Amino acid sequence: MAHPTVAVLERHLTLYKRLWRASLFSSFVLPVLFLASIGLGVGGYVGEVGGVPYVEWIVPGVLASTAFQMAVGECTYAVFGEFRWNRGAHAMFATRVSVWDMIGGWLLYIVFRVEIAVVVFLLVVGAFGVLSSPWVVLTPLVAALLALAVAAPVTAFSATIDHDSYFALLFRFVMLPSTLFAGVFFPVEQLPALVRPVAYVSPLWHGVELARAATSGAAPPWPVWAHAGCLVAFAAGGLWWAGYAFRKRLQD
Amino acid sequence: MSGEQPLVRARGLVKRFGDFVAVDGIDIDVAPGEAFGFLGPNGAGKSSTMRMISCVSMPSAGELRIFGLDPVREGPRIRGRLGVCPQLDNLDPDLTVRENLTTYARYFGLSRAQARARAEELLEFAQLSDRALSRVEPLSGGMKRRLTIARAMVNEPDLVLLDEPTTGLDPQARHLLWERLFRLKQRGVTLVLTTHYMDEAEQLCDRLVVMDGGRIVAEGSPRSLIEAHSSPEVVEVRFGGRELADFVAPLAGIGDRVDVLPDRILVYAKDGDAAVSEVHRRGLVPSSVLVRRSSLEDVFLHLTGRTLVE
Numbered sequence: 088m089a090h091p092t093v094a095v096l097e098r099h100l101t102l103y104k105r106l107w108r109a110s111l112f113s114s115f116v117l118p119v120l121f122l123a124s125i126g127l128g129v130g131g132y133v134g135e136v137g138g139v140p141y142v143e144w145i146v147p148g149v150l151a152s153t154a155f156q157m158a159v160g161e162c163t164y165a166v167f168g169e170f171r172w173n174r175g176a177h178a179m180f181a182t183r184v185s186v187w188d189m190i191g192g193w194l195l196y197i198v199f200r201v202e203i204a205v206v207v208f209l210l211v212v213g214a215f216g217v218l219s220s221p222w223v224v225l226t227p228l229v230a231a232l233l234a235l236a237v238a239a240p241v242t243a244f245s246a247t248i249d250h251d252s253y254f255a256l257l258f259r260f261v262m263l264p265s266t267l268f269a270g271v272f273f274p275v276e277q278l279p280a281l282v283r284p285v286a287y288v289s290p291l292w293h294g295v296e297l298a299r300a301a302t303s304g305a306a307p308p309w310p311v312w313a314h315a316g317c318l319v320a321f322a323a324g325g326l327w328w329a330g331y332a333f334r335k336r337l338q339d
Numbered sequence: 340m341s342g343e344q345p346l347v348r349a350r351g352l353v354k355r356f357g358d359f360v361a362v363d364g365i366d367i368d369v370a371p372g373e374a375f376g377f378l379g380p381n382g383a384g385k386s387s388t389m390r391m392i393s394c395v396s397m398p399s400a401g402e403l404r405i406f407g408l409d410p411v412r413e414g415p416r417i418r419g420r421l422g423v424c425p426q427l428d429n430l431d432p433d434l435t436v437r438e439n440l441t442t443y444a445r446y447f448g449l450s451r452a453q454a455r456a457r458a459e460e461l462l463e464f465a466q467l468s469d470r471a472l473s474r475v476e477p478l479s480g481g482m483k484r485r486l487t488i489a490r491a492m493v494n495e496p497d498l499v500l501l502d503e504p505t506t507g508l509d510p511q512a513r514h515l516l517w518e519r520l521f522r523l524k525q526r527g528v529t530l531v532l533t534t535h536y537m538d539e540a541e542q543l544c545d546r547l548v549v550m551d552g553g554r555i556v557a558e559g560s561p562r563s564l565i566e567a568h569s570s571p572e573v574v575e576v577r578f579g580g581r582e583l584a585d586f587v588a589p590l591a592g593i594g595d596r597v598d599v600l601p602d603r604i605l606v607y608a609k610d611g612d613a614a615v616s617e618v619h620r621r622g623l624v625p626s627s628v629l630v631r632r633s634s635l636e637d638v639f640l641h642l643t644g645r646t647l648v649e
Contacts, residue, residue, distance in 0.1 A: 091415075094445035101442060102433050174429035181393060182446035182494075183419035339356075339396050 091184045095192025114204035121149045143217040147298035148271035154201045154230040155291045158237040166245035186333045201234040220304030233294030236318040239325025246332035265289040290321045351401035354387045361387040363553035376544035377533040384553040385533040422491030422499040430475045437471040447494035465489035481512025501532040537635040551643045569633040572611035576604045579626040593617045
């Protein structure tokens with residue numbers, strides 16, 4: 088008998104079967120646009136960062152940020168709607184499926200989506216010859232960890248809020264600063280010391296540094312276990328919050 | 340299942356939301372194979388009770404057992420044996436009609452092959468076979484409701500919960516739905532339903548409780564409730580646009596009891612025709628007179644002292 092978590096994952100995959108073409112296309116086009124415009128355009132002025140050509144330097148950052156944005160984007164309206172619009176969460180909860188099955192199945196689906204995007208991305212940039220280290224095989228693992236660290240708390244947030252206008256706050260005050268100050272486009276050391284903690288509390292920064300370590304083979308600024316530990320902490324905290332939020336919505 | 344153990348057993352069941360008491364100490368037993376109804380106006384506590392039985396709402400006090408199990412600790416296990424048709428349709432709008440059934444079947448642990456076979460059977464049952472590949476959105480209200488009920492049957496539940504199954508449907512769709520529910524009943528499926536339609540309760544329920552203000556105010560079969568709380572016949576008397584309160588005194592003593600509604604006066608009597616003769620004998624000239632059999636609606640009026648608001 089299939090585990091209920093698997094049944095939940097299957098529901099999301101059934102839907103994905105309808106949109107995988109469009110989704111695959113955008114996961115191919117977006118990074119190419121980024122690399123072409125910023126990597127080659129800005130890179131022409133910047134030259135080298137940390138001893139490697141700029142375009143090579145930002146590849147892991149753009150990869151991590153693609154995973155990050157996907158995890159945030161997929162876990163907002165889709166989750167909110169399951170509670171508020173079509174009450175799909177309530178329908179699921181009327182079965183053998185538990186709150187943890189729902190969260191587990193959903194996060195597995197998000198990781199699956201992110202992995203597809205990451206693999207496509209690696210194939211595309213690999214063709215440009217900018218991946219130099221054999222450690223690059225670990226980037227999908229980094230992306231999965233980053234996806235969980237982001238998707239779990241965002242899913243919890245989406246299950247908690249009463250109105251979808253709160254997403255504007257999430258995009259403006261969490262997602263945008265995270266993307267700008269997380270070492271994607273320039274090293275965090277460039278920031279004034281006062282602002283640097285913004286990067287340290289962003290799961291994206293930890294993901295970017297781990298991804299960069301994997302694609303370049305160079306050691307990240309913090310020990311690997313510290314970066315990974317931060318991501319695990321985000322994922323664990325997010326899971327706890329999601330469990331609480333789902334239960335609060337579905338049960339009284 | 341052990342023979343005569345009630346599927347649902349509640350003793351002194353209470354549900355509070357802050358200071359508000361939605362369900363105020365009710366006792367219920369639902370036997371296997373029974374069609375059991377909760378009848379009452381909006382806010383009577385029917386839906387709160389149903390939510391507790393479906394293990395999505397935790398009792399504030401009292402005892403509740405479903406299949407002999409405790410819903411607080413064994414929620415998923417109980418839900419795995421329930422079929423729930425909620426008041427608001429929560430079908431999956433992104434999936435097709437068939438996928439709604441197969442996906443739901445998987446939640447209950449059916450294999451893919453079982454899920455497909457079950458979906459075909461239920462499409463047939465819900466008369467939706469020709470819409471199997473359609474999305475949910477273009478379906479009519481009645482079709483969606485039939486699909487929701489079919490979905491609730493996907494795990495061959497021991498107990499089916501229907502919260503206002505026909506609210507908002509046109510008469511034709513309601514009758515089709517009743518007919519489908521009646522078939523379930525004939526197959527021995529235990530039904531628990533809430534309704535504020537008297538005719539629905541009379542059509543479907545073997546036994547029902549009337550709820551008002553969170554309490555059970557009467558219990559029995561539709562027929563026994565009518566016998567206990569109403570007279571065999573009711574005369575509906577209208578006096579055009581005139582002030583009805585003025586006619587209460589002149590009508591006094593006719594039948595067992597008189598109720599004044601906004602547009603008519605109800606006279607409860609053993610013999611309706613005799614009551615009508617008496618009205619005329621007293622020289623009253625109603626604009627219209629109707630003698631009918633007493634219904635659950637009269638029971639309801641008598642017990643709760645107000646007209647049912649839909």
